[in-house]
Amino acid sequence: MANRMIRYLSAGESHGPQLTVIVEGFPSHLPVSKEKIDEQLRRRQLGYGRGRRMQIEADAVEITSGVRFGRTLGSPITMHIVNRDFKNWTEKMRVFGEPPENLKEVTRPRPGHADLAGAIKYDHEDIRNVLERASARNTATMVAAGALARQLLEHFGIQVTAHVVEIGGERVQQVPEDWDALVAAADASDVRAADPEAAERMRRKIDEAKEKGDTVGGVFEVIVRGCPIGLGSYVHPDRKLDGRLAGALMSVQAIKGVEIGLGFEAARRFGSQVHDAILHDGSRYLRPTNGAGGLEGGVTNGEPIVIRAAMKPISTLYNPLPSVDMRTKQPEPAAVERSDYCAVPAASVVGENVVAWVIAEAFLEKFSGDSLAQIEDQVRAYLARVRQR
Numbered sequence: 001m002a003n004r005m006i007r008y009l010s011a012g013e014s015h016g017p018q019l020t021v022i023v024e025g026f027p028s029h030l031p032v033s034k035e036k037i038d039e040q041l042r043r044r045q046l047g048y049g050r051g052r053r054m055q056i057e058a059d060a061v062e063i064t065s066g067v068r069f070g071r072t073l074g075s076p077i078t079m080h081i082v083n084r085d086f087k088n089w090t091e092k093m094r095v096f097g098e099p100p101e102n103l104k105e106v107t108r109p110r111p112g113h114a115d116l117a118g119a120i121k122y123d124h125e126d127i128r129n130v131l132e133r134a135s136a137r138n139t140a141t142m143v144a145a146g147a148l149a150r151q152l153l154e155h156f157g158i159q160v161t162a163h164v165v166e167i168g169g170e171r172v173q174q175v176p177e178d179w180d181a182l183v184a185a186a187d188a189s190d191v192r193a194a195d196p197e198a199a200e201r202m203r204r205k206i207d208e209a210k211e212k213g214d215t216v217g218g219v220f221e222v223i224v225r226g227c228p229i230g231l232g233s234y235v236h237p238d239r240k241l242d243g244r245l246a247g248a249l250m251s252v253q254a255i256k257g258v259e260i261g262l263g264f265e266a267a268r269r270f271g272s273q274v275h276d277a278i279l280h281d282g283s284r285y286l287r288p289t290n291g292a293g294g295l296e297g298g299v300t301n302g303e304p305i306v307i308r309a310a311m312k313p314i315s316t317l318y319n320p321l322p323s324v325d326m327r328t329k330q331p332e333p334a335a336v337e338r339s340d341y342c343a344v345p346a347a348s349v350v351g352e353n354v355v356a357w358v359i360a361e362a363f364l365e366k367f368s369g370d371s372l373a374q375i376e377d378q379v380r381a382y383l384a385r386v387r388q389r
């Protein structure tokens with residue numbers, strides 16, 4: 001295991017009273033904005049193709065430890081996110097007491113969800129005991145932790161953004177090259193695609209899925225700029241930042257593929273068409289291209305990190321696939337839960353914040369310190385040294 005300076009633990013069921021995340025290892029004196037965390041949570045709730053649950057929730061954190069007068073103390077930071085929907089589930093989600101008489105157990109596992117494997121693994125008769133925690137509701141905690149990490153990164157000039165590049169096979173053709181224009185265009189679009197024509201085709205694809213009781217997936221791209229050269233390491237597999245980023249993104253519900261830089265396309269080209277030449281302008285190294293996506297040997301090379309993640313279509317189908325009733329073992333259509341039709345735009349916001357977390361982890365491994373000032377000293381000294389190389 002790499003020596004991680006920061007870590008977090010999350011808890012909470014999708015229809016329980018709240019989600020909780022405890023973040024540990026942040027330096028003291030970092031200014032914290034609750035508004036910035038809430039803004040990321042708000043963005044995660046948006047997107048064309050989301051189901052009715054998002055109209056019930058209004059995600060925001062309550063911070064109950066680790067911050068005083070707007071700055072971190074160096075102690076664990078606890079954040080709570082209330083599940084507004086809990087008020088509709090108080091009986092069905094009781095912590096103690098007997099199940100209500102009218103409780104309808106979920107017994108027909110949905111192909112693609114954690115239902116079947118989870119019910120067998122944890123010996124549950126009622127699949128609700130699985131889906132409550134498997135649910136992507138928990139991505140709100142990933143975003144809260146990432147949004148905190150992001151504030152550390154921003155302090156050191158590192159920025160993260162994401163945009164959707166594909167939904168249901170409809171692809172973006174034109175992406176603004178300018179960073180601010182890309183961020184603005186992605187944020188202004190309800191599918192988070194920066195290309196308005198592609199966005200329209202994506203919306204139609206989501207409508208088509210909805211009409212058919214079906215779902216669609218897609219691909220989003222996360223970009224990090226401002227990372228110093230030298231985060232992560234080649235010296236041991238579990239310290240390689242490419243592997244850690246891919247692992248973190250693959251741990252987000254429904255993410256089934258990750259590629260960095262040219263990714264799978266690199267496998268189809270000659271090396272001369274893949275690798276980025278090394279130039280020097282007299283004061284610093286330059287890379288005319290960025291096929292590596294900002295990572296060589298599992299180490300940041302100073303270029304923007306470019307990483308894409310593929311999300312499978314949502315598993316709950318209103319027109320359900322064949323399944324089996326786990327009580328009777330008889331064929332039955334899979335259970336239907338209230339659901340999203342497409343959550344790629346939301347997943348892109350999750351991806352953005354998950355990536356921010358991993359970069360902050362790597363940043364604090366390289367520039368460790370108990371207070372922000374100690375870290376600033378280290379960063380300054382390192383960057384001065386880099387300029388001499």
Ligand SMILES: Cc1cc2nc3c(=O)[nH]c(=O)nc-3n(C[C@H](O)[C@H](O)[C@H](O)COP(=O)(O)O)c2cc1C
Nearest residue numbers: 113114134135136253254315316339340343346347
């Ligand atoms: C933002 C987001 C929203 C999701 N919404 C739903 C949903 O409404 N219904 C559903 O069946 N799956 C949804 N999923 C996907 C499931 O949570 C996921 O497929 C399931 O937990 C099984 O895990 P796996 O796909 O990683 O194998 C969503 C995923 C994300 C990232």
Ligand SMILES: C=C(O[C@@H]1CC(C(=O)O)=C[C@@H](OP(=O)(O)O)[C@H]1O)C(=O)O
Nearest residue numbers: 051053054134135136137337338339340
């Ligand atoms: C609650 C969220 O997403 C949920 C993820 C999800 C799933 O199965 O993963 C199923 C749905 O839950 P519900 O049945 O309560 O509508 C989504 O709404 C969220 O993103 O905050």
